[in-house]
Structures are given as structure tokens and as C-alpha cells.
Amino acid sequence: MNSAVFAEEQRQAPQMGELAPYQDGPSLTEAVSTDEGVHLTWQDGQHTTLPLLWLRDHCACPACRHPQTRERLYLPLDDISDTPAIELAGGHLYLTWQDGHVSAYHGGWLYQRRPEAEIPTAVPSPAPWRDQFTPERIRHADFLTPEGEKAWLTAMLRDGLALITEGPLVEEEVSRLAERIGPQRATNFGSRFDVRSKPNPNNAAYTAVGLPLHIDLPNWRQPPDIQLLYCLQNEASGGESLFADGARVVNALRQQDPEALKVLSETTIDFRFQDDTHDISVRAPVIKLDDDGQLVEIRLNNWIRDTLHLPAPKMAAWYRAYRVLWQLFHSEAHQLEFTLLPGQMVAFDNRRVLHGRREFDPNSGARHLQGTYLDRDMLASKLRVLARSA
Ligand code: OGA
Ligand code: ZN
Ligand code: ZN
Numbered sequence: 228m229n230s231a232v233f234a235e236e237q238r239q240a241p242q243m244g245e246l247a248p249y250q251d252g253p254s255l256t257e258a259v260s261t262d263e264g265v266h267l268t269w270q271d272g273q274h275t276t277l278p279l280l281w282l283r284d285h286c287a288c289p290a291c292r293h294p295q296t297r298e299r300l301y302l303p304l305d306d307i308s309d310t311p312a313i314e315l316a317g318g319h320l321y322l323t324w325q326d327g328h329v330s331a332y333h334g335g336w337l338y339q340r341r342p343e344a345e346i347p348t349a350v351p352s353p354a355p356w357r358d359q360f361t362p363e364r365i366r367h368a369d370f371l372t373p374e375g376e377k378a379w380l381t382a383m384l385r386d387g388l389a390l391i392t393e394g395p396l397v398e399e400e401v402s403r404l405a406e407r408i409g410p411q412r413a414t415n416f417g418s419r420f421d422v423r424s425k426p427n428p429n430n431a432a433y434t435a436v437g438l439p440l441h442i443d444l445p446n447w448r449q450p451p452d453i454q455l456l457y458c459l460q461n462e463a464s465g466g467e468s469l470f471a472d473g474a475r476v477v478n479a480l481r482q483q484d485p486e487a488l489k490v491l492s493e494t495t496i497d498f499r500f501q502d503d504t505h506d507i508s509v510r511a512p513v514i515k516l517d518d519d520g521q522l523v524e525i526r527l528n529n530w531i532r533d534t535l536h537l538p539a540p541k542m543a544a545w546y547r548a549y550r551v552l553w554q555l556f557h558s559e560a561h562q563l564e565f566t567l568l569p570g571q572m573v574a575f576d577n578r579r580v581l582h583g584r585r586e587f588d589p590n591s592g593a594r595h596l597q598g599t600y601l602d603r604d605m606l607a608s609k610l611r612v613l614a615r616s617a
Pocket of ligand 3: 442
């Protein structure tokens with residue numbers, strides 16, 4: 228690279244093709260070639276070695292990353308055996324490959340993407356509920372502002388449940404709120420559903436019976452992520468809302484009865500919904516864990532659970548484990564109970580937080596909720612977009 232090109236590039240830090248403000252980080256102070264790649268040292272003393280293949284793959288020049296879509300154009304099919312010329316300028320890294328291609332990397336961007344570091348994100352990790360958990364409450368009017376929306380999204384992704392309060396008593400408000408975040412996820416119950424007691428119900432929710440804790444649609448390969456329930460009327464006696472955090476309960480089960488956790492997470496069972504026009508079923512465990520033993524998703528819904536098709540000698544252990552989990556979920560230590568007021572919307576992560584309701588008396592007054600679902604990806608996306616202007 229000749230020094231004239233250099234001076235030009237020094238004036239403007241390399242752009243790595245990403246919209247989020249994730250290029251902060253100390254300047255590079257040293258870059259040297261090693262057998263493993265390029266060894267980099269930053270101003271704060273952190274250092275790492277990045278392989279040449281990786282560096283070539285992450286070139287953000289307009290030939291390697293589309294300047295408008297920001298998507299990768301470079302295809303890493305060739306091995307990289309040549310050693311590029313290495314230059315540091317203005318705290319950034321410049322590599323000139325043997326074919327003449329020049330790659331420029333922002334020092335802070337590299338810092339945040341060194342293999343030892345976690346890539347920064349605006350999206351919080353799920354945090355299991357603590358004792359006396361109280362949900363975040365965001366006023367409807369605040370939810371319509373970027374700060375309020377951010378508070379709601381953060382609480383949803385962290386706690387798996389949040390309330391919107393003081394909303395208008397108008398039909399379809401749940402759809403309007405949902406669509407601020409993303410498209411409604413449709414199911415066999417439609418993209419928006421009414422919860423009230425109906426003649427000829429095709430689902431327990433459309434009766435007045437109490438609903439023990441459950442997730443919706445465990446019989447789908449991918450149950451809806453986020454459920455929104457907007458209360459328009461709640462004058463009937465009873466009908467209190469119930470919630471419990473699967474992440475918290477699974478941790479408690481691990482402590483109390485690791486064998487039960489093993490059985491429930493390693494045994495696939497059947498879930499099935501049938502009506503005149505649908506027959507939707509899946510085979511999956513009640514508890515799905517990741518490689519670190521953390522909860523991926525829970526499928527607990529006793530009325531959509533299908534025939535237990537297991538070898539007979541395994542049945543007793545499965546029923547025992549199921550009973551232990553059921554009792555934990557329904558114990559006072561883990562249950563959150565409150566009455567949804569008209570104008571309030573509760574939203575929760577349907578694959579993590581179980582919900583239910585107490586029985587109500589449909590002759591004592593009206594009870595009407597409107598609900599819909601969203602994909603969790605849309606919540607995280609909205610939060611990342613909001614973080615751009617933070
Ligand atoms: C549902 C449901 C809760 C309620 O519709 O799936 O759980 O409070 N409703 O009626
Ligand atoms: Zn390039
Ligand atoms: Zn439900």
C-alpha cells in the first residue's frame with residue numbers, strides 16, 4: 228500500500244458494514260504476522276490472534292460486502308496461504324493481500340469480535356424470576372414512545388413477562404400494539420383471537436373453566452413465542468390470571484429432583500389438537516434443555532397432551548416426574564396471580580412462562596380478552612433498531 232492511499236484512509240475509519248453502533252473499543256497498537264495469522268494488541272493490553280481465513284472472510288470493502296444491503300458477497304472457498312502486508316494507521320488495521328486486494332478493519336470492531344470476547348448486544352439474556360418477582364408495568368401512552376417501547380422489550384426478553392396499563396377500551400388495540408413490533412403470528416385459531424366463553428367451544432380457553440398453568444399450542448413444532456392478552460372486560464367473578472416462570476421452576480426442579488428433570492427432558496411424548504378442520508401434532512419432551520442444561524423451551528399443557536406412548540416400564544417414572552413438575556409450577560413459591568383490569572395487556576414468552584386463569588362465573592359479568600402472538604425475533608430486532616439511536 229503506498230503512503231498516499233494510506234493518508235486518505237487514515238482520515239476515515241473503516242466502516243464494517245453494520246448499522247448498530249458496535250464499533251466502539253480501544254485502538255489497535257500492534258499487528259504482527261505469526262504462523263497462526265495476525266497477532267493484534269489493543270491499547271488496553273488485550274490481544275488475540277486472528278487467522279488469515281477469518282480476516283479475509285470479514286473484509287468489508289464494497290467488493291466483499293454489498294454497500295447497500297450490507298450482506299456478505301465474499302465466498303470463503305479458497306484457502307489463504309499468502310501472508311498479506313500489514314499496516315496500522317489511526318488505530319485500525321489494513322491488510323494488502325498478494326493479489327492486490329486491500330482490506331481495512333476498524334480497530335474497535337475487531338476488539339469486540341475477538342474470539343475471547345462476547346459480541347456486544349442490546350438484547351438482554353433471559354433472567355429467571357427471583358422471589359417476589361413483580362412484573363414491569365409500562366403505561367400505554369409510554370409504550371408509544373421509543374423509551375417506553377424499549378423498557379417493554381427489555382422486560383419481555385429478560386423476564387419473559389410485562390404489563391401494559393391504562394390502555395384504551397377499544398377492540399383490536401392488541402393488534403395495533405402487536406404490529407408496532409412485528410407481524411402477528413397466525414395459528415389455527417387465526418391471527419387474532421377472542422377469549423370469552425362461547426357456545427360450541429373448540430378449546431378449553433373458550434369456556435369458563437379454570438385453566439391450570441400451560442403454554443399455548445405445544446402441539447406445534449414451533450409454538451408461538453410471545454403471547455399478548457389484552458383485557459377489554461373483566462367483570463365476572465373469578466378469572467384471575469396465573470403465571471409461573473419455566474426458567475425458575477426448571478432450576479428449582481434441578482435442585483429438588485434431578486432425576487425428574489432428566490426424565491422430562493429426555494422423554495419425548497405426544498401433543499395433539501384436533502377439531503373439524505385440523506389435526507396438529509408433534510412429539511417432543513416437556514422440557515427442552517440446551518447443552519449447558521439451561522431451558523430452551525417448555526411444553527406443558529395437560530389437555531393437549533396426547534396418548535402417552537411409552538414402553539410400559541417407563542410410564543411410572545414419567546408420571547412421577549410429571550407430578551413433581553406440576554406441583555412445583557402450581558406451588559405458591561412459583562406462582563404469580565393478579566386480576567387483569569380492562570385496559571391492561573399482559574404479554575409473556577409462551578415458550579418459557581406458563582399462564583393460566585382461575586375459573587370464572589359467566590353469569591356474574593362479562594369477561595373478554597383479545598389475544599395474538601408475535602415472534603421473539605421481532606422483539607429482539609426492534610430493540611436492536613432502537614439501540615441505534617441510543
Ligand atoms: C388462552 C388462555 C387465559 C385467560 O386463551 O390460551 O390461557 O385468562 N387464556 O383467559
Ligand atoms: Zn474486500
Ligand atoms: Zn392459554
